Amino acid sequence: MPVNMNRLANVALLCICLISCAFGQEKPAGREKLLLDDDWKFAFGHPSDPVKDFGFATSYFSYLAKAGYGDGPADPAFDDRPWRQLQLPHDWAAEQDVDPAGSFSHGFKKIGRAFPERSIGWYRKTFPIPAADKGRRIAILFDGVFRNAQVFINGHYLGTEPSGYLSFEYDITDYLEYGGENVITVRADATMEEGWFYEGAGIYRHVWLQKYAPLHLEQNGLVVTTAVQPRQAVVQVGLAIRNQHTIPQTYTLKTRLYNAAGALVQQKKIAAAKVGALAAAQQQVTLQVPQPRLWSPDAPYLYTLETIVETNGKETDKLSTAVGIRTIRFDAREGLFINNKAVKLKGTNNHQDHAGVGVAVPDALLEYRLKALKQMGVNAYRCSHHPPAPELLDLCDKLGILVIDENRLMGTTGQPMSELKRMLIRDRNHPSVFCWSIGNEEWRIENNQIGATIAQTMQAYVKSMDSTRPVTAGISGGFRSGISNVLEVMGYNYMGNGDIEAHHRQFPQQPAMGTEEGSTFSTRGIYTTDTAQQHIAAYDKKPRPSFFSIEEGWNFYADRPYLAGLFIWTGFDYRGEPTPYGWPSVNSYFGMMDICGFPKDNYYYLKSWWRDTPVIHLLPHWNRQGQEGKPTDVWVYSNCEEVELLLNGVSKGRKTMKRNGHLEWQLPYQPGMLQAVGYNKGQQTITETIHTSGQPARLALEAHNSQLKADGRDIAVLTVSATDNNGYPVPDAANEVVFTITGPGKIIGVGNGNPSSREKEQFIEEQINLPLKAEARTENKQDTSYRFQGSFDLPGSFTGDSVVFIYKSIGVTQTIRINNQVVATELPQQLKGNRFSIQRQLLKPGSNTVVITGRAIVKKHDWDVVNTDPGIIQLVIPANPWQRKLFSGKAQVIVQSTGGTGSIQLQAASPGLQNITLHISAR
Known part of the structure; x- marks a missing residue:
């Protein structure tokens, strides 16, 4: 078993603390x-x-x-x-x-x-x-x-x-x-x-x-706001100092602002301030920042605010807070402005689960997902439909991703309002949070006065706590009355649900954005809809008559300056809601990426128009055996001015790309090489080439991170795929792959992005606990001897080797026999009991007897409760090997550090293919 150095370090630290206490050293x-x-x-x-x-x-x-x-x-x-x-x-x-x-x-x-x-x-x-x-x-x-x-x-x-x-x-x-x-x-x-x-x-x-310490900065009691002025910015810090002593305290408050390089920018000191017993004191500090570096999605510059409380010359508390200096302004005619610069929202809605791990997403995997969105050109993230993990907001601050932070429940009674407040005070210092959302698709109240009243109350409450950010909600029940009329910023959920332009004419002073758009269906790597397999072709089409394709939606919002932008439904596929199907599909089809984060084709459409760097992408893949000579739709996503398509070196035409559009050809399928060449100003700029592959011959492994921190938490996301004998990827490979790992790492989840896959995501050891059935108890009160007889049933299907008796002392001393064989002799009573591994040869399928004899525990008081439960028999069934089928040529394995240093080796094996081992270092 690999040594967990992180845990050893914690144990060592604990020992040092205990030794320090023993020698009377001052507490930290x-x-x-x-x-x-x-x-x-x-x-x-x-x-x-x-x-x-x-x-x-x-x-x-x-x-x-x-x-x-x-x-x-x-x-x-x-x-x-x-x-x-x-x-x-x-x-x-x-x-x-x-x-x-x-x-x-x-x-x-x-x-x-x-x-x-x-x-x-x-x-x-x-x-x-x-x-x-x-x-x-x-x-x-x-x-x-x-x-x-x-x-x-x-x-x-x-x-x-x-x-x-x-x-x-x-x-x-x-x-x-x-x-x-x-x-x-x-x-x-x-x-x-x-x-x-x-x-x-x-x-x-x-x-x-x-x-x-009892004198400390109150949890979530520090609030930072910024204002940008000519040649300087003002950072306003409000905070509460809590005194939990039973006598008043005098304290000194120090605030220091550092730039990203660690240099001191500004500091203030408040000396000899007083706070009453069991009370809180409010303080306001103003810091001027000359020639400030501003935070924006393109340049997410962060300062660090250090706040220190001292009393009698000793520090009692210190907090560090990331500070982004920026301004936010919505304009009803021209959209969103960050630092007075127009910004079009290029956002996605996102749930919080990932393949293999569910919602238990390690911090490093959160970063992996956010960087995948950034790579697509995303500058905004809507937390659908609840407050996120705090670490996600920290990452959005650092990466430059604007966030709609969303409340989970509309309501104005105690609990909903308390939950709204807790979200606000926890997240209000994040520069990435540019808008609060008070609800989503509240159909029963969206279009009536009750809904409008609830929204007005919640909106006013938000503004009373944070006047620096606007308030929105996602509306899908029609844009004509109720909540829509009173929102500070209108949030349109799907332009097919109403007439956005008519609503804008009716409310010309109300800023607006698309809080949900798209909702299209696609299966990664599939180009012919197969209802039996519940696979949907990945060409961008209208999902339903009243909805719009990704391209139609982006064009609508891109062409209207008064719309601040949109949030696509969704960035990633997620478990549940397998619309338009049901069982046996288990995942959604909405994502621009699948649940593993593998891009679908729509990803490249958005990347073409959401990023400035040259992009070119061809679909479908060119493995279409059995379709020779049949017409095949070929699409190209690109932001180049012109694109030429070539099949086996023969040009099929050069076409001009329309802004925010795509190009299409239809040609008879012919195996070989398909190539798209992008031109700007008449010069070749970028090329993508795909080949018809042969049968899978070998496996390939690629890690997004080849060096892990040996902290027991860092992760590497590995992509496993198949190639043919020429090294070409096999885009329709479906081989079963088995994974083994050695070294200071463990596998925590597997996936492949197939929405109708019902394979296991985790392979864990199973424990079966068998209670002892008490059959007879006898006790001699004169000499305090006792005898317990019981039994347990061993399933005939059990083939594992690990059988453990987790014993609880039922006597002052005890001797234990299983099937007349002595397991332990004259054991003394132990508070935490004993644990015995039982050799399999002692056991038999069906009933097994347990006899315990010894000296009984005597009550000291009548109300004492004496243990009479001798414990359980535990069967341990080893986990099956980690495995997953490739889907559309790919699968994913998530490896996590176990805390030790050294080399982690992950091997991928599949019958008939050349196996591969990847080495990852842990430091």
Whole structure:
């Protein structure tokens, strides 16, 4: 097993902390934010059967009636040794098979009401808190749990978070064991869907432990706004200093602004300020920035704001915040302006799941997806339809991608408004966020007065908290009344749903953009629609009579200056909503890229007109055996002035490219070489050539990242494909490929982009827990001896080698026999019990006996609860090899660092093909 150096480093750091505490060294000052993703235990519970839910909420003092009486897994003494160990982020839905009884909108995964035994997930983690932390404030922060998360610490109920998308935090200072171990428990309930698309299940974003002094900057209490003036910018910083001491405090506040090179630009100091006991003080700081570098999608320049709180000359808190100086202005006649420069929105809508991993997307994979969008020419991202992971916004700040940050639920009662507020205060400092969205396609209220009133209230609330950004919503139920009339910026969802030009004439002072357009269907690499296979030809066509092709949609928005631009539905395919089909398709068909991020042909249409660099792309591929002599539609996407098409070296004509258009030829299919040549100003600029390939002969592997950080989190996205004997790609290859990995890396997911594929995405070890059936118990109270006899049934189908007895002490001493063979002799009682590997030759199919004898545990008090459960037998079924079929010639493997350094070797093998091994270094 590879050594996880990151975890070893954490253990070493913990040891140093404990040693420091033992010698009485001063506890660390200031703020610490520690990632809490490693070494969680996980098991499935049940929404209605208490036995299958580990007896949760069945005790005399249920978990809400008395403080500290969390029962079942919420009890810190609960034995979670049989549970699976894993690393966050984790999406248990991605691990499940698909089934026609599953939810259409969630990709037919086996979770939800029809699958109660896979709809409740329990998570537990034990972690130390050094004694030196006594006196600090400590909080646990969840970036996102799907969903309805009940959270406990050391048996104390902290609260329930119903939303599957919002960050939430609990101050656990008063509940902790300082100098000892602590247990955090989360029960996630994914029985009920929140949205109409795949949402995953579990703790699918990061968890953090935050430590800070009682005098500190309030969480999300810092807000930065910028104003651009002639020859300078003004950075206004508002913040709250929270005092959780029981006496007033005097503090000094320092703010420093650094440029991207780390040079100090401006600083301010407020000395001898006061804050009352258990109170917060508000401060405002103004910083002038001469000759500022402005943030924009083309040049995402970031400053760093450092904010420091000191008392008695010692630092008690420090925060670093990225600052982008920029202006936003919507004009009802001329569209969007960033820094007074017109910007046409070239955006995509995006859900948050990816092939193989579901919604548990590592940060490096988020970056991979965003860079794939940037490569297409995207400058804007709509979070459809919920707040994103905080890390996504950090990346958009750095990469220069404008973001519509979207609220998940329209409403003006306490919970919806609280969720809206939490989104606003968490995300308001990101320069990438240029617009808030208060809702999407609220058909029942879109066109009536109730909808208008709710929208007005929410919009006014947003503006009261952030006057620097406009408010929008996605409207698809007709553009004529209700919410449409009151929005600050109109969001059109599909121009086929109403008359956009008529609406603009009626509301000429209302800025507007296309929040959703396109919604076209296509299957990557498929050029003949096959209803039986549920494959849709990738030529850009109207998806439905009232909708428009990608080309028609972009032309409509590009030609109208008053429309700020559009967001295509969608950037990537996603699980669920397999419109226009249903089962057995499990993914959508809408993306410009498939669920792996492999480009479809529409990607190249948009890239042609969304980027300034020369682009040329041919479709279809030129493997069309059996179609010889038959007419074949050939399309070219390009931004060149002219394109010439050649088949086997013979010109088929040179045509002029219309702005925002494409070119078409129809020729009889003839195997060989098809070539498109682009010309600008009469000079050859760019060429694409495709060949008719032979049969697959060898595999190819390519990694987007050949060197990983040895941090246990970095990833490499690998593309596996097939080539023929001449080295030409085989675009219709469908070979089954098996993957093996060695070295300090692991495979975390596989995919191929086929929307109707029902193959597994993850291959994980299976654990089967067999309870011991108690058959007889005898106890001699005179000499306190006892005897337990039970049995378990070993399935005849079990062929694995790993059988483990996870034993809980039921005596002060005990001797254990299985099928009359001694497993352990005179074991002393242990709080955490014992674990025995049982040799297979001791066992037999069917019933096996277990006899435990020894000296009984004697109660000290009448109310003591003595353990009588001897534990379970656990069968471990090894995971099947990682494998995936190529689809349209490609598949994807995601490899993640395990924390060690060295060489990772990934081998791809397929019968009849030459195998390949790729080396990735981990440093």
